[in-house]
Amino acid sequence: MLLIDCPHCGPRSETEFSYGGEAHIARPLDPAALSDAEWADYVFLRDNPKGLIRERWMHAHGCRRWFNVARDTVTYEILTVYPMGAEPPDLPERRYP
Known part of the structure; x- marks a missing residue:
């Protein structure tokens, strides 16, 4: 835990x-102008790094505030x-095999 x-x-x-979900994902300024493929990329495609x-997290059973x-x-x-x-703070990238 x-x-x-x-x-x-x-x-x-x-x-x-x-x-x-992943932080620092900017919402498109004009969603109506996006193609279906572009909208799907925005909604569903995220990094999954090792x-x-x-x-982003929210303290749901506490202050109910969002933070990164x-x-x-x-x-x-x-x-x-x-x-x-x-x-986002400058942190060294961690690399794993």
Whole structure:
């Protein structure tokens, strides 16, 4: 089980949070102008790295606020937590065979 450090409430069990998907995905400015293939790419295609990923989480059973998490998908280690709208911190990429 993950221990997520909510920036507003402090460390809590992952069972209190809702996963919001990959962070820093910009919504298209004019969705109606996209082809079906482009819209499908936006909705469904996400990175699935082995290593560092930046994700959105919401403290559903707490303050109900959204924030970003940089996490290693291999070790599940949470490297940092940072606010929504903030630039992602510069972290070294982790490479796995």
